[in-house]
Amino acid sequence: MEAFEAEIKKEETGRLTYVKVPFDARACFSIPKGTIYVAGRINEVEYRGKLLSRGKGEYILVLNKALQKALGFNGEQMQVEITMDLEREGEKKSGDKIETLGSSMDVITAIKSRKSIRKFTAKAIDDKMLNTLLTAGLQAPSAKNKRPCHIVVVKDKTMLAALASYNPNARMLADAACAMIVCGDRNVEGMKEFLYADCAAVSQNILLCAHGLGLGAVWCGVVMNSDWKKRIAKELKFPVKVEPISVIALGYPNESKEEEDRWDVGKIHFDRW
Ligand SMILES: Cc1cc2nc3c(=O)[nH]c(=O)nc-3n(C[C@H](O)[C@H](O)[C@H](O)COP(=O)(O)O)c2cc1C
Incomplete structure (x- = not known):
């Protein structure tokens, strides 16, 4: 210091x-x-x-x-x-090399077959996997490359249970191996649109990476001004002007989901609407 x-x-x-x-x-x-x-x-x-x-x-x-x-x-x-x-x-x-894992799943297959997983086994996620997930998150694009997103990893079971108890849509957190809370720093990115978009890109990278590694994950949305948002920021001691934007529950999957074909020709427009 x-x-x-x-x-x-x-x-x-x-x-x-x-x-x-x-x-x-x-x-x-x-x-x-x-x-x-x-x-x-x-x-x-x-x-x-x-x-x-x-x-x-x-x-x-x-x-x-x-x-x-x-x-x-x-x-x-x-x-x-x-x-x-x-x-x-x-x-x-920062300059040190972080050890990460690869995946044999190609990116198109990962995108097409990823599903939200809300049931997890009790198996913990090891550090190499965590580092791979974090690397994937931080690798996301951001407006003007400002990189305003932070990721808080929560492994503490009591804290996971507390976070789950405050939001019925995030109950699966109680059984997750960990949660990654993607946060946006308004000191770094003042435009909310970009802050949320940047955090969404980080979140999706984490989801895809988890799937590629054989893990299960689900994105839990954090609603603006909600009690949940306030509680997350308070319990995890967020600094002023840093907001939790998404909470991702992660763990080894204890359910399997079929790939869903979402091709919808009505949603595709060429050259004009
Ligand atoms: C912004 C956002 C917020 C979400 N919030 C929740 C949530 O609070 N709880 C939950 O179980 N799933 C949540 N999800 C997951 C969606 O329910 C899920 O992605 C959707 O049903 C499609 O299913 P799939 O992910 O398996 O393709 C959220 C997804 C997004 C993108």
Whole structure:
């Protein structure tokens, strides 16, 4: 963890309010490439965000309106004390190679034969499989490649049972080996349409990957402003402006489902509706 003093500054255009990081964050945090997500405290206020590069090893931390308000920043010069670390310890290993599995199922067969599985055996999913599922999720496309989605893996049986008990449409979570909660970070993607679309792409990648690995999975929708949504965010300690968008129950299948042909010529339009 780094600790330093800095001055909150407003860009001349007035668009950005930021503090300058007084060290080369990429070198300091050993992040060879990609976005650097940081967290810590400014004075006594907790923050999390990503660093913007200004070139030549210079980085700034942009302060959003909510953070400025919490700090009592009124646009005048303000000196603050900052602690800064990577948002998650695991991120120090971003450059490491993660071991994943392959599948002999081709992609078209996977798409056509995937079905929602809601009954699971008691068998646990091993780490290699979990890593493969997570890799598939994170590999999804996103608007402007902003990658605003996070995945919370829940393996704790008590928590799975609690999540199941709050939503009758997600009862299968109680018997799942784990759940993957796909969340969207509104700090990173401000447009809801894109945030939800990005999380949907992550979710579908996970479903297809699970099927390809011989696992069963079902997507449970999280309704905006629902009690379930609030409870998930509260129980799993989500930061402000991070929303659960889908919950995927995963496990070894304890039911089999027939492939369903959904070809519908009435839904296909060429060149015009
Ligand atoms: C956005 C979304 C929300 C869903 N929510 C639930 C849910 O809460 N509970 C559930 O059992 N299935 C849920 N499903 C799964 C659908 O019921 C399922 O995909 C649909 O019936 C088609 O069946 P299939 O997945 O086997 O093709 C959801 C699917 C999507 C895409």
